[in-house]
Amino acid sequence: MESSLPDLEAILLVGGQGTRLRPLTLGTPKPLLPTAGVPFLAHQLARARSFGVRRIVFATSYKASMFEPVFGDGSSFGLSLHYMTEETPLGTGGAIRNAAQALTSAPDDPVLILNGDILSGHDIGDQIRQHVDRSAAVTLHLTEVDDPSRFGCVPTDPSGRVTAFLEKTPNPVTNRINAGCYVFTRSVIDGIPAGEVVSVERETFPGLIDDGALVLGYADRTYWLDVGTPAAFVKGSRDLVLGRLASPALPGPSGEFLALPGAVISPEAKVMGGSTVGRGSVIEAGASVVGSVVGDACVVAGSVTDSVIGDRARICAGAVVRDAVIGDGAVVGSGNELQAGVRVWPGVELPECAVRYSSDV
Template sequence: MHDVEAVVLVGGKGTRLRPLTLSAPKPMLPTAGVPFLAHLLSRIREAGVRRAVLGTSYLAETFSDHFGDGTALGLEIEYVVEDQPLGTGGGIRNVAKYLSTDHVLVFNGDVLCGTDLNAVVDTHRSTDADVTLHLVRVQDPRAYGCVPTDADGQVLEFLEKTEDPPTDQINAGCYVFRRSVIESIPDGRPVSVERETFPGLLAAGARVSGHVDNAYWRDMGTPADLIHGSADLVRGVAPSAALPGPTGEALQLDGAQVADGALVFGGTTVGRGVTIGEGARVEGSMLFDGAVVGAGAVVEHAVIGAGARVDEGALVTDTVVGDRAVVGAHCELRGGLRIWPDVVLPPHGVRFSPDV
């Protein structure tokens, strides 16, 4: 696909993932050992795309500092910074002058997806579409807006969330645009592709195609989704060419020390310099660089931030522990809690409220 370029929208603040996104944008959070965006870029490169334009805003310099010109990934990467939030459509329009191909793959930078990108482009070309949407079938579409298509794969309408959806097809956040359509989006103001651009194209009689499949798909917008998506990458359920080690029950990075009697499984990522003590049990979790899990502690489906400490005998489940925070010995944290960076919780403290 040398004649197709990619645009990745990575300008969001990731407020639903705080406190993790206080110091890094959502696409740069460590996920299965590398920034989440590295997984998407690896799949773009695998599909044969050679050039990607990143639409950035929040903490924009973190992207260029890490990925540089893209050479290490086999890509040419260009960075375009939004001075003000422009929405999905405005963000795409903002990069238009940096594009040179007639057809452009566009991605929401917070979606983990296993679809065949070449197949999406093939659908776009074979139907002579102005825009093609990747649509994924989900078990419960009530939580999403639905996108019905006709027998020829043409999109019929864009529906808001409803308790009685007419289809199980939802917008998966991956598109193919004709560049002329991108250039027709209003410039310099916020625009939503979902609410303005796509419905406007349908009303104007444009061809909007849907490429429908059952590929792996997860919106990485919440801590629970981030944790589960990372575990799926480590276990090989979600595809990536950027994993820094083999898939399996756990991914252990350089300098990590896991005591012989510890149990680490379920797609856990053990970051660089992490220490896990004797008898500890860590399941399906993300331990960022330098974290410590004490002897006999239990960590389940949680994020333990960089340099944070879970002391001996503590229980941490379905919780985000911020960087450098301390969970005291025999403390119990469960049920969607978020512990801010540098907070110290005393031994034997018990917390059940998410308002910590």
């Protein structure tokens, strides 16, 4: 469904360092990590385009120079892309205010704000329409989670007005949380102090509520995932491949696995569970890859489950990798068993042996 606002603009927040995803993010910003066969942001860009967004400003900071070579001017997505960089991190509000210098929208126009680490199936067009119809200052996408104490807890009244913004409170009053997609009226963005460190969660939203401005909650129960941890990153890629969340950017049909050009999978190997096999990678006879992301130019002869395998890594026959992250160029020799969130740093070689690892190596 396309928005009725053909010139809709968006700001995409992509400045974080992605420390929870190391070593994957040592050389690559989190939003550029390959996810279901394409850079993570490709899914967000394609989806935003499907709802009528035509112009997006990237709010960059960490490894800012890497974004434009990947996405260019956005023409391949039917978008116009622009890049604004924070010289020093300014927080979520400061980043939005800094990126707003590149907006062309009028003071009363809606501006969509997207976070570069969220997968969501909610109706962006409907969120925008409700914002416009009720002349809100900001409209927040809200979702429900089992443990709201880890997120911003957002209670609303029966009309949908947000009554408080309780950032990571230990005793949440509701299981509805801030889902990280906002619609701002442009003039509200311009009211954020320029060049200062500002948190929308701790300062902007509570301040608007205290001032009596209309801050709306757009609540739904569709697919939502913060991909900030290795386990969540793997889940997000897996769900996209399996079709649990539709994406116009998926480079092939949904199914048990996605094999990118040049990948070679032996008929005697098992590849399933929404796995992605990168370009030029080889899955040898007897290997098993289940629910995992295998990078480019890898060789897998062992067993890999719910894990991320970096580019050019090798998993030897007899090795078991489960719930782990294997850095670029690492080698896991036969007999090694890696599990429970183990992270193997790039270039590390674990020789053939019979060792079970449950901490980083």
